[in-house]
Amino acid sequence: MPEAVLEARGVTAGYVPDLPILHEVSLVAHPAQITLIIGPNGAGKSTLIKAIAGLLPVSAGQITFGGADITHIRTDQLAARGIAYVPQTDNIFRSLTIRQNLDLALRRAGAGAPARLARLLEQFPALADKQRDKAGTLSGGQRQFLAIAMALATAPKLILMDEPSAGLSPKAAQEVLEHARTLTRSGVSILLVEQNVNQALRLADHCFILAEGRNQIDGPADALLNNKVVGEIYLGARRMGAA
Amino acid sequence: MIQNLIDGVLTGSYISLGAIGLTLVMHILRFANFSHAELLSLGAYAALVCDALVSALVPVFAVKLAPLSLTGALIVAIFVSMVFTGLSALVIDRLVFKRVREKGQELSMVFASFGMALIIRNVIGLVFGLSPELYSKDIAFAMILSRDPLILVKPDQIFVLVAALVLMFLLHLILSRTTFGYSLRAVAENPSLAQVNGVNLQRTIMAVWLIGGGLAAVAGIFYGLSHQLIPVMGRDLVLPIFAATIVGGIGSVYGAVLGGFIVGIAGNLALVVLPSGYTPSVPFLLIIVVLILRPHGLFGEARA
Amino acid sequence: MIGVISYLVFFATTASILAIAVLGLNLQWGNTGLFNGGVVAFFGAGAYGTLILGGTPQAGHLGGYGLFYPLALLGGMAIAGLVAWIVGLLTLRLRHDYLAIATFGVAVAFENLMRNAEWLAGGAKGVRGFERPLRDALGDGFTYNIFFFLVVLVILIATYLFLERLVASPFGRLLRAIREDEEAAQSLGKNPARVRLMAFITGSVILGLAGGLYGTFYAFVSPQDVLPTLTFQIWAMLIVGGAGNNRGAIFGAFLIWGAWTASGWALSRFAPIEAQLYTGSVQFILIGSVIVGMLMWRPHGLLPERLVVSQRGKTPSA
Numbered sequence: 121m122p123e124a125v126l127e128a129r130g131v132t133a134g135y136v137p138d139l140p141i142l143h144e145v146s147l148v149a150h151p152a153q154i155t156l157i158i159g160p161n162g163a164g165k166s167t168l169i170k171a172i173a174g175l176l177p178v179s180a181g182q183i184t185f186g187g188a189d190i191t192h193i194r195t196d197q198l199a200a201r202g203i204a205y206v207p208q209t210d211n212i213f214r215s216l217t218i219r220q221n222l223d224l225a226l227r228r229a230g231a232g233a234p235a236r237l238a239r240l241l242e243q244f245p246a247l248a249d250k251q252r253d254k255a256g257t258l259s260g261g262q263r264q265f266l267a268i269a270m271a272l273a274t275a276p277k278l279i280l281m282d283e284p285s286a287g288l289s290p291k292a293a294q295e296v297l298e299h300a301r302t303l304t305r306s307g308v309s310i311l312l313v314e315q316n317v318n319q320a321l322r323l324a325d326h327c328f329i330l331a332e333g334r335n336q337i338d339g340p341a342d343a344l345l346n347n348k349v350v351g352e353i354y355l356g357a358r359r360m361g362a363a
Numbered sequence: 364m365i366q367n368l369i370d371g372v373l374t375g376s377y378i379s380l381g382a383i384g385l386t387l388v389m390h391i392l393r394f395a396n397f398s399h400a401e402l403l404s405l406g407a408y409a410a411l412v413c414d415a416l417v418s419a420l421v422p423v424f425a426v427k428l429a430p431l432s433l434t435g436a437l438i439v440a441i442f443v444s445m446v447f448t449g450l451s452a453l454v455i456d457r458l459v460f461k462r463v464r465e466k467g468q469e470l471s472m473v474f475a476s477f478g479m480a481l482i483i484r485n486v487i488g489l490v491f492g493l494s495p496e497l498y499s500k501d502i503a504f505a506m507i508l509s510r511d512p513l514i515l516v517k518p519d520q521i522f523v524l525v526a527a528l529v530l531m532f533l534l535h536l537i538l539s540r541t542t543f544g545y546s547l548r549a550v551a552e553n554p555s556l557a558q559v560n561g562v563n564l565q566r567t568i569m570a571v572w573l574i575g576g577g578l579a580a581v582a583g584i585f586y587g588l589s590h591q592l593i594p595v596m597g598r599d600l601v602l603p604i605f606a607a608t609i610v611g612g613i614g615s616v617y618g619a620v621l622g623g624f625i626v627g628i629a630g631n632l633a634l635v636v637l638p639s640g641y642t643p644s645v646p647f648l649l650i651i652v653v654l655i656l657r658p659h660g661l662f663g664e665a666r667a
Numbered sequence: 668m669i670g671v672i673s674y675l676v677f678f679a680t681t682a683s684i685l686a687i688a689v690l691g692l693n694l695q696w697g698n699t700g701l702f703n704g705g706v707v708a709f710f711g712a713g714a715y716g717t718l719i720l721g722g723t724p725q726a727g728h729l730g731g732y733g734l735f736y737p738l739a740l741l742g743g744m745a746i747a748g749l750v751a752w753i754v755g756l757l758t759l760r761l762r763h764d765y766l767a768i769a770t771f772g773v774a775v776a777f778e779n780l781m782r783n784a785e786w787l788a789g790g791a792k793g794v795r796g797f798e799r800p801l802r803d804a805l806g807d808g809f810t811y812n813i814f815f816f817l818v819v820l821v822i823l824i825a826t827y828l829f830l831e832r833l834v835a836s837p838f839g840r841l842l843r844a845i846r847e848d849e850e851a852a853q854s855l856g857k858n859p860a861r862v863r864l865m866a867f868i869t870g871s872v873i874l875g876l877a878g879g880l881y882g883t884f885y886a887f888v889s890p891q892d893v894l895p896t897l898t899f900q901i902w903a904m905l906i907v908g909g910a911g912n913n914r915g916a917i918f919g920a921f922l923i924w925g926a927w928t929a930s931g932w933a934l935s936r937f938a939p940i941e942a943q944l945y946t947g948s949v950q951f952i953l954i955g956s957v958i959v960g961m962l963m964w965r966p967h968g969l970l971p972e973r974l975v976v977s978q979r980g981k982t983p984s985a
Contacts, residue, residue, distance in 0.1 A: 175555055199561035210556060213549050224545040225560050270560060395764035397704070397771070462963050473702050473767050474902065475962045481899060481955030485948040493944065598895075602775050605768045613764065640783035647772035654757040654769065 123187070124148045125278050125309045126172070126203075131181035133171040140179060141167045142333045149278065149326075154300060154310045156324035156341060158317050160354050164333040165313040166208065169280045172311070173205040174198050185278070200228060204271035208282040208313075211267035214256030218247055218266060221255050225273035240269045261292030268299065278309045285316050297323055317354075321345045329353055366514050367635055371628030373520045373589065376527035379623025380582035381600060382607035383534065383616055384575025390551045390614030391571050392460070394472035399579060400601035401483035404594065406448040406580025407587040408487055411496055413440035413447075430506075430518040432499040433588070441584055445577035452576030453569055455479060480597065488594035495591040498584075523585045530581060531620055534574075538616060547571065551614055599643070603630070606646035610653050612663020621661060625649070673809055678928065680816045683823045684880045686920035689904045690826050690913060691873030697910035697972065698834055699866040700846035701759075702767040705774030706874060706901045709747040711893035713875030714882030715781065715788050716743030722797040728789045736800035740879045747875025748868050750777075755867040760860045766867075774898060782890040793889025797882070819880055823917070826873060830913050833869075842866055896951075900927060903954050906961045909968025918970055927954070 126149040134140040142164045149155040157165045170176045172183055174195040183191045190198060199205075213221050222240065226233045241248040244265050250258070255266060264284050271279050281300065285293035293316060300310055301323055314320035321327060324341040329350060336353050337344075344350055385399040417436035418425035424435035463475045505515035538544035549557040550567045558564055586596060607626045611618020626646055633645045653660060688710055695701040703709075721739025724731030734742065754773055758765040781788050788794050805811040833839050844852040845859045852859055882888045900923060908919020930953060934946045961968065 173559060175558070194563075195555070195558035196561050196563045199559060205559045207556065207559070210553055213545075213552050213556065215552050216545055216548060220545045223542050224549055224562075227542045227546070228561055274561065389764060393764075395767045397767075459959055459963065463966075466963075466966055470700055470702060470763060471962050471966060473704070473764070474906065475959055477704075477899065477902070478955040478958035478962070481951045482959065485951040485955070488948045489945055489952075493948075602772055605771070609765070609768065613762075638783065641779060644776040644779045647776040650769060650772050651757065654761075654765070658757075658761055658765075 123151075124184075125151050125186060126311065127184045128168070128172065129182050129184075131168070131171060131178055131183060133167060133176050133178045133181075135167075135176060137177065137179065140333070142171065144181065145330065145333070145335055146181075147328050147335075147338075149309050149311050151277075151309050152304045152307050153325040154304055154312055154323060154341075156320050156327040157311065157313045157330060158315075158320065158327060158350075159330035159336070162332070163330040165330055166282050167333070168330070169205070169282050169311065169313055173203065173280055199274055202274070202277040203280065204274050204276035204278070205280040206264075206267045206271050206282065206284060208284075208286055212255045212258070212263055212270065214254065216255055217252055218255050218258070219251040221266060221270055222247075222273060225270035228274065236273060236275070240272060243272075244269050260288050261295065264288065264292075264296050265299075268296070272303070272308075276308065278311065279303070281310060281312045283313050283315055285314065285319075294319070317350075318345070364632075364635060365509075365512060367631040368628060369514065369516060371631035372624060373524055373627070374631060375624030375627025376524045377582040377585040377589070377623075378600075378603050378607050378627050379620045380527055380530065380578045380585065381604040382611070382619035382623045383531070384571075384578045385604050386608040386611065386613055386616060386619040387547075387551070387571050388575050389608060391547075391554075391568065392464070392472070393469065394476065395605070397473065397476040397601060398455070398480040398483060399476075399575070400597035400604060401480050401487075402448055402452055402576050402579035403583030403586060403600055404487055404592075404597040405451055405483060405583070406444045406576075407583035407592050407596065408491055408496075409447045409580065410437065410440040410444040410584045410587070411491075411498065411592060413443045414498060427499070427501075431522055432501055432519055433522060434499070437498055437584075441581060444580045444584060448580035448583075449573035449576035452572040452579070456568070456572050480601070484594060484597050491592075491594060493594060495593050496587075497591050498587055519588050523588060526581070527585065530578065534578075534616065543570075602643070602646045603627075606649050609650050609660055612660025615660065615662035618660055618662035669809070673812065676809075676812050676816050678924070680812070680819055680884060681881075682921045682924040683816070683819045684877050684884065685901065685904065685924055686917045687819075687823050687826050687880065688874050688877035688901050689908065689916040689920045690823075690830055691870045691877065692901055692905050693870075693910065693913060693916040694830060694833070694873065695867055695870035696905060697912070697916070698839065698846070699842045699863055699870075700763075701863060701867050701870075702763060702770070703867075703870070704767045704769075704771030704898070705777070706898040707893045707895060708770070708774040708777040709751060709871040709874035710878035710881070710897065710901075711777055711781065711888070712747040712750050713743040713878030714888040714892065715794060715878075716746035716875070717879035718743075718794045718797045718882045718886075718888055719788065721800075722794065725789070725794070725796045728785060728794070729787050730794060731796065736883075740876070740883070743879035743882070744872045744875040747878065748872040751868045751871030752864070755864045759863045759867065774893075774895060778890055778893045778895075781893060789889075791890055793887060793891075794882075795887055797886045799883060799886050815884060819884075822876070822880065826876070827913055827917065830873075834913070838862075838865075899951075899954050899958070900924070903957050903961075905968075906958055907968060909970040909972060911972030912968070912970045915968050915970030915972075919968065922969075923954075923957070 128145060128147045130144040130146060131142055132140045132144055133142045145168055159165055171178050174193055178191050182189060185203060222237060226237055229236050246262055247266055247269060258266060284296045288296065297319060304310060312320065312324065321341045321344060327341045327344050328338040329336040331353050337349060381403055385396060388396050414437045417439050424439065427434050459475055459479055460472060463471050505517045508514040508516055538548060546557065546562045546567060549562060554564060603626050607622035608619055610625050611622030626649060629649055630642055630645045633642060692703060692706055695703050717739050719730035720732050720734045720742040721736055722730050723733060754769050758769045782791050784790065805814055841857060841862055845862055849859050904919040904923040905916055907923055909915030930950055934949060935943065
């Protein structure tokens with residue numbers, strides 16, 4: 121196994137100090153791989169990704185990125201270190217134009233910015249035509265692409281994606297997920313949260329399953345695809361009424 | 364009537380400048396800052412001191428730039444006061460608002476701002492005395508634009524209007540052409556997403572106070588040029604600048620500019636139908652009208 | 668000796684009237700989280716309303732309806748409630764700063780209207796010609812003041828008991844629920860805007876009651892009585908006493924009114940004559956510092972709200 125890009129060990133975190141949602145969750149992500157996090161509603165998937173992104177206080181445990189401790193590093197500094205985060209909703213600035221959104225994300229790129237912008241526009245032709253439009257006017261799929269383009273603008277080593285296919289048509293969802301796969305070919309690692317379990321498992325390399333804020337099982341994605349335990353975790357959670 | 368309209372535009376120019384900073388603070392820090400108008404007073408008095416100092420030290424600057432009553436010293440004072448007031452806003456945030464904010468008492472910020480307004484206003488009163496002050500003791504003669512109907516404009520007023528428009532245009536360029544401007548707008552729309560995109564929240568908040576304080580200083584000085592300086596000028600200006608932000612829509616810089624002119628013009632036009640004693644109520648009436656017709660203002664967005 | 672007692676009665680009457688006002692504000696701010704930036708407008712509406720409705724006919728302005736006193740007082744309270752209803756209806760659906768600004772505006776406009784509209788309430792000269800109830804029987808002296816103090820005290824206690832019961836009732840729990848977590852309250856099928864409007868109007872009616880008693884006590888009200896100063900004083904009383912706690916509100920009223928009176932007396936006694944002009948400025952700086960200082964170091968006041976389970980995140984058991 122190559123060295124991990126991201127490693128979380130025993131992370132306990134939540135929105136309010138005394139009410140943790142995650143309980144000692146651990147996870148590893150490897151270079152140029154898609155690491156998938158799945159689990160029933162309320163499992164703490166988004167909470168985990170926000171905690172990694174520095175948006176929630178971590179009360180116990182440690183998160184390392186490329187070997188360095190990033191547990192208590194501010195969100196904007198994580199961005200500078202090479203961690204990009206694409207939230208599930210509200211992931212673009214609606215009041216800015218598409219070009220302004222991209223320019224904002226490219227702010228730290230310095231002299232390389234024009235070349236990087238050109239590459240992004242080439243990669244996302246749908247955005248290239250609408251540069252002067254307000255981002256709020258984009259369709260759902262185009263918004264996700266803009267959000268991903270903004271994440272890529274920082275030339276990240278790791279992208280955290282929170283349900284990028286949520287609310288999209290099946291076709292647009294497929295496109296977004298396939299795009300994620302192509303990104304890993306250029307060496308980027310992706311930590312992906314998805315509800316679209318079967319589709320995502322076919323795409324991912326490794327998968328962690330959470331329920332009720334705790335690790336359940338993990339393993340290679342293709343092995344989990346036909347694993348009965350996966351279904352049971354979903355069904356079990358549903359039977360217990362935990363949401 | 365036309366005279367009232369012209370006076371209204373001139374009044375509007377300094378109300379707009381005050382409202383821009385207020386609307387930014389209200390949008391980004393999410394509280395109605397009742398001490399913002401005191402930054403106008405602070406700026407006006409800081410310029411008074413600086414003007415006197417520069418005039419005494421460099422007599423060349425004490426000469427009036429005819430036909431304005433303005434001196435070179437006052438021009439220098441405007442810039443010094445902008446910096447001073449911006450820094451003061453920053454210090455006040457550090458000492459008071461930041462601490463209240465960090466205690467999680469978001470609603471208490473409004474109280475704290477009222478308390479700060481009382482302190483600043485009355486400290487100015489203690490330091491400078493309660494009687495009015497003027498930048499220039501000379502009587503500025505008005506230019507007659509028209510004899511029938513009689514329309515008078517002072518050269519200083521033209522200067523105020525032009526300078527205000529230039530400042531607004533500069534701000535527009537910053538907001539619409541620079542990544543720094545985008546980052547301000549980004550924080551206003553979605554602070555956590557802005558951080559995700561590498562924007563330093565603390566530094567942006569500092570920038571907002573610097574810009575808001577700087578523009579407030581200019582607004583205060585222009586008010587002083589058009590009227591006179593009194594320690595309680597903040598008390599008289601707070602409602603008009605709040606009205607401007609509500610008319611324009613809280614958070615909208617362009618709304619604040621337009622709202623400022625609307626408030627200024629409405630206040631002066633009201634003189635045609637109402638006795639002058641009622642002028643202080645006009646901004647309130649405007650607020651009520653906007654809340655009935657268009658609660659989120661001309662350019663505002665609904666936001667919880 | 669009689670002088671001291673008579674002064675104490677005078678002080679206690681004023682402080683008790685202000686305590687009623689602080690209780691009204693506490694319902695709005697302490698229990699519901701509504702910022703009232705124009706306390707004085709509702710207080711003033713009560714005072715002006717009572718005196719105009721219950722006064723003798725005056726040349727030149729509205730009034731002189733000579734209403735039976737309790738009816739006049741209720742009328743004053745109703746006017747305060749009406750103003751609150753209009754302001755609340757326009758702002759309570761919007762984000763919280765709108766209420767702060769609109770109420771502040773109401774106070775400015777109210778004072779401005781009272782000062783200028785001579786036909787309405789005598790303008791700067793104020794409303795005169797009000798006869799205090801039972802004056803014929805009790806005279807104008809010490810006996811009357813004792814009697815009036817007792818009446819105010821009874822009303823203060825009644826208001827306190829009313830609010831304590833209200834806060835403990837399901838409605839009171841709903842208020843706190845909305846203050847803590849509006850969305851959760853909404854998901855329970857409650858309409859937060861409506862509930863807040865009710866609380867805002869009720870609080871303003873109590874402010875109007877205090878204003879009515881204040882006007883009665885002096886048998887006179889003028890624009891000088893409805894300056895923003897009073898709003899600041901009433902806030903300071905609530906913040907110092909402890910927002911959310913009715914006993915704290917009353918305690919704060921007596922404490923701050925005592926401090927205000929004492930500082931005014933000390934400044935006029937010991938400050939050099941040239942500085943007398945600045946007594947007001949010094950007092951404002953003091954009251955501003957009290958407000959800011961409390962928010963920074965003792966945000967829950969001297970008598971904090973007894974925490975109820977609804978304090979999300981502060982009680983782990985919640």
